[in-house]
Amino acid sequence: MKITQVERFVTAVPHIPSIEKSRPGHYRDNPITILRVHTDEGIVGLGEGGRGDLMEDVEQAWVGTDPLTLNLTTMGGAMAMACFDIVGKALGVPAYRLMGTKHFDRVPVGWWSPPLEPAEFAAMAEEGARLGYKTHKLKARPDTIVETVKLMTKAAGPDYGIIVDPNFTFGDLATSLRLARELEAYNIQAFEDPFQYLPGWHAYHHFRQHSIIPLAPHLGDPKVMMSAIRADAADMFNMGGNVETLMIMAGMAESAGLPIWLQAVGLGLGVSGAYGTHVHAVIRNATIPSDSLHFTRENDLIGGALTPQEGFVDVPETPGLGVELDMAALETYRVG
Secondary structure: OOEEEEEEEEEOOOEOHHHHOOOOOHHHHOOEEEEEEEEOOOOEEEEEOOOOOOOOOHHHHHOOOOHHHOOHHHOOOHHHHHHHHHHHHHHOOEHHHHOOOOOOOEEEEOEEEOOOOHHHHHHHHHHHHHHOOOEEEEEOOOOOHHHHHHHHHHHHOOOOEEEEEOOOOOOOHHHHHHHHHHHOOOOEEEEEOOOOOOOOOHHHHHHHHHOOOOEEOEEOOHHHHHHHHHOOOOOOEEEOOOHHHHHHHHHHHHHOOOOEEEOOOOOOOHHHHHHHHHHHHOOOOOOOOEOOOHHHEOOOOOOOOOOOEOOEEEOOOOOEOOOOOOHHHHHHHEOO
């Protein structure tokens, strides 16, 4: 089998209105490239690039390659997705069978918010609870997070879980502990990266000794994860990377008795959502809802095939990724 052609479609799909208003035009400045990878056996695989990656040289790099000879689990990005799709179709198996043992028939996903005003966060929490999501991850800022959590809890109820992700903007240990104390009465499921942990983990270790709120570093390097485990500096992890890296890191976390969640893909469309669903299915301690967010766009370009139900996405059982492009939608949102 050989790759004979790589079709490339650059698309710009807006987010749902509650997200779009905080990042107007972001989807136009960071378009997403969809690939249709053709082979000489008539099998076509789908791939999806990262935000802003136009992948202009992809055909020159891949035409003539035999997908059956590749070590797929060490690959990442759009061509990894497309090759998992092709090989799965060639062998008549869903993509997860090429990755490992399936542990989930459906995988949990969480609701998500960019930086918003507290009342807007609360409105999104009410929406998320109504749609059946159990966990809501939000991009937090130190001056508004306490009011935000109070309003979200009032809107969605005390059982609605909140993951606070400041992207290090809580600044330091003292500020993070102060905010944690103010939030301990609420259903905070994690602080993700509240402040910088490098060059060492001592401040994260100290946080864990003085707060009941779980601490979750977002990592993509097994060596860094091992250093966090040795330093007793984490309660759980958010992980990114290719399948092999994720499996290694998941095994390390499981050995330490720590749960994880995945960000194998993020604010993408349906093709990456399908890939992320297959990856999640084979990682048994990925018990926290993932950051696979294809459903936060006004159109996922796969006809809504993986729309979450009550906060879960069904793992496809048909060969390959198990989704097909909605070509009419693709043309509607195509910009290149």
